Amino acid sequence: DFTLNLTQAFCVPTDNCDLHFKVSRDRYSGYPLTIEGFAYLWAGARASYGVKSGRVCFEMKINEEISVKHLPSSEPDPHVVRVGWSLDSCSTQLGEEAFSYGCGGTGKKSSSCKFEDYGEKFGENDVIGCFVDFESSEEVEMSFSKNGKWLGVAFSVAKEQLAGRALFPHVLVKNCAIEFNFGQKDEAYFPPLEQYTFIQNVKLEERNRGTVGPTCKSDCEILMMVGLPASGKTTWAMKHAKENPEKKYNILGTNAIMEKMKVMGLRRQRNYAGRWDILIQQATQCLNRLIQIAARKKRNYILDQTNVYGSAQRRKMRPFEGFQRKAIVICPTDEDLKERTLKQTSEEGKDVPDHAVLEMKANFVLPEVGDFLDEVIFIELEHEEADKLVKQYNEEGRKAGPPPDKRYDNRQGGFRGRGGYQRFDNRSGSRGSYQNRGGGGGFRGGKKKKKKKSIYAYLFLSFM
Structure with missing residues (x-):
């Protein structure tokens, strides 16, 4: 059985992520569902604790770009990850609202749904370092690195705007399996910037616990x-x-599903080239499956x-x-x-x-x-x-x-x-297994007319 003390561990709790994001038993890695219409959806997860002081960091590695051969070839960026920081009150859609700051694999940064060029593109096997500095000035600075190479400051936020609220590690993925290093590993993937410490090493009394879900x-x-x-x-x-x-x-409905199908922060209606009726069908299948999953989760x-x-x-x-x-x-x-x-x-x-x-x-x-x-x-x-x-x-x-x-x-x-x-x-009509670790085999249909x-x-x- 999983024995990690979740009241103290810096990890990804199973109740602070999208229903279609599967958190591993060790609580440091996870992947999204990719079968059928889920391959169009972003899936987000936020860490159990946040911080509001010091210079802290964590790492995120993209372990796998999961095969989604059932997607049309016209689908833009079928494999992409956005990683960064957000308030506990923010949605799982990282970078698409205020106080939610993401660095994306398309070479963009985003907050409040404003996308700007930043850094470099990244993908499978790349490691992104995420740094937040509460100490340097009157502004909180967030920066990122790729495979040990610092990419510069991405966000500067006035401390008075944050108003003493903690920032939490956050990831948003589309068809990618990822893994966090909060400092629990014996060795970092890459050495952190000077004067920064891994967030796992922050004393418990100096962390801020995220909202805890129902226990029964x-x-x-x-x-x-x-x-x-x-x-x-x-x-x-x-x-x-x-x-x-x-x-x-958790709002369960087709409107909520379509919100998670955005492309570069835009609703898919604005930039979708495929057949709209098929997308509606797939969104509905996703919803039916999510309702089944929801009944088994304490939320x-x-x-x-x-x-x-x-x-x-x-x-x-x-x-x-x-x-x-x-x-x-x-x-x-x-x-x-x-x-x-x-x-x-x-x-x-x-x-x-x-x-x-x-x-x-x-x-x-x-x-x-x-x-x-x-x-x-x-x-x-x-x-x-x-x-x-x-x-x-x-x-x-x-x-x-x-x-x-x-x-x-x-x-x-x-x-x-x-x-x-x-x-x-x-x-x-969508029953049976809802997990898929890749391959086109999860896609149903095609043989029967x-x-x-x-x-x-x-x-x-x-x-x-």
Whole structure:
């Protein structure tokens, strides 16, 4: 069994990384999932402790560029690592927000999603040294080295801006296996800069512990969003997570997946040359798999999907037995919903087909406290008013009749249409092992000829 004292060890804890980042047993190395759509995703991890004084450093080695032959040849930078420092309150997307500082293998540095040329490109077998100096001046300076060669100061941050907050070692990878040396190794890969000490050697009382996750399932929360497309679920989820940083909520939804598919800080919609419907399908497969992984991890989650079907509510909450299971119902007035739908379509390009929304309305069921839910919280309209509106939606949807095309059911057989109103159920077809150490073998599909699926079917799936 793993015996390292995690209350004192400088390591990568399993609760301060993305769900698709696999931390090794020694807690000093890890790799991301790379099967299917995961190969498009960045995966981040942050160390257990941070520092706010002294001159300290650590090393990061890229052990392997994992084979991802299933990616299209047009994919830019399929193997890349970004390493550096961030506050404990920052997201895992290193370099894409304030107080998050990354040095990337593309020869760029980034903070607040601003990318600038810096240093040199790096890849498999390269070792990057990461240095932070709190002592030299009124500014905190961060610099990097490649295989022992110093690359110069990358970031200078006023101490008053940091306001006494600690900086934590942080890595963000795409299809690469990495390893840290915080100073636990007998010998460094390369000697550190003069006057710098490895961060593992900083006294325990001079370190800052990162937020510690729940220790048992009964302390974990799963908040299941319930509401029609564009009702405001994602807005509420992000606001709630930001207002409760100590909870370290993991938001599970296709919006969150797409955020991890960025290229040079830009959403993939801005610079993607491949088929968008296939990418949506892969993002949804990733989400289904992440929900399976999440149920086995002691963390706090927000499930950001529509979840309007009673059967979907039960199916998704059952794996989280032992958690505090709560439903958050977002039910605005019909006028507000129409206004938000127009706004979302114009700003984000999301346009869920009318027949898909009508089907959801026809089958909308308000959740109730019971065997799979401990609490139901209503946002905007209260229970009684929401119940009246949902009954109107049920009637509106049923009167509309069956959709104009066959429904895609995500079960064996693809599109299903038997003359009736076939409900879209989003049963996950992605089961089995979720780990992959490389090779193209993790990619499923290719041998069986699959039916062509409309982008609307996948957009519909992404909202379920």
